[in-house]
Amino acid sequence: MRITQGQFSFLPPLTDDQIKTQVKWALDHGWAVSVEYTDDPHPRNTYWEMYGHPMFDLRDPAGVMQEIVECRQAFPTHYIRVMAFDSSKGWETPRMSFIVNRPDNEPGFRLERQAVEGRSLRYTMTSYAVDRPEGDRY
Structure with missing residues (x-):
């Protein structure tokens, strides 16, 4: 099973050039870009590290690419995503989010039922x- 979060999640993994x-x-477009990672990709876990x-x-994508490379080296078995925020209206609005690294094995999710x-x-x-x-999840 493959986690489908963010843009491009139904496509094959993006190459570094893409x-x-x-x-x-x-x-x-003037958006601020950040690199984030997690080993808990639950859809409601919006706050990754x-x-x-x-x-x-930043105006040159080389700086972001360097952060991605370093994050992949530090967390090779985690999910890593790129986020872009638009602050043009005076607040930080996520405009872009896509995964750039995944663990080799993605076990997926289970549905748990609770009687209330x-x-x-x-x-x-x-x-x-x-x-x-x-830290030991993948």
Whole structure:
């Protein structure tokens, strides 16, 4: 199973040249770009760990590509994504998000059912990866 989050998630993995093209497009629009990583890709886990700092006022995609390379070296078995934020309206609005690194094995999610008051059922999704401790999930 393959995690499908962000843009391009239904396509084959992007090459570094394709990633660079997308980053350039974001930078050409004046968006701040950041690189983030996680070993818990739950769809509601929107706050991934940031690698380095957001790159405000950057105009050359080479800086972002260097951050991606370094993050891949530091966390080779984690999910890594590129985020682009538009602050032109006075607030940080995510405009672009796509995964640039995945673990070799993506175990997916399970649906858990819980009985609550009044014979009602409540469902939640849990990643199979979180059965193992953080840092040892992939």
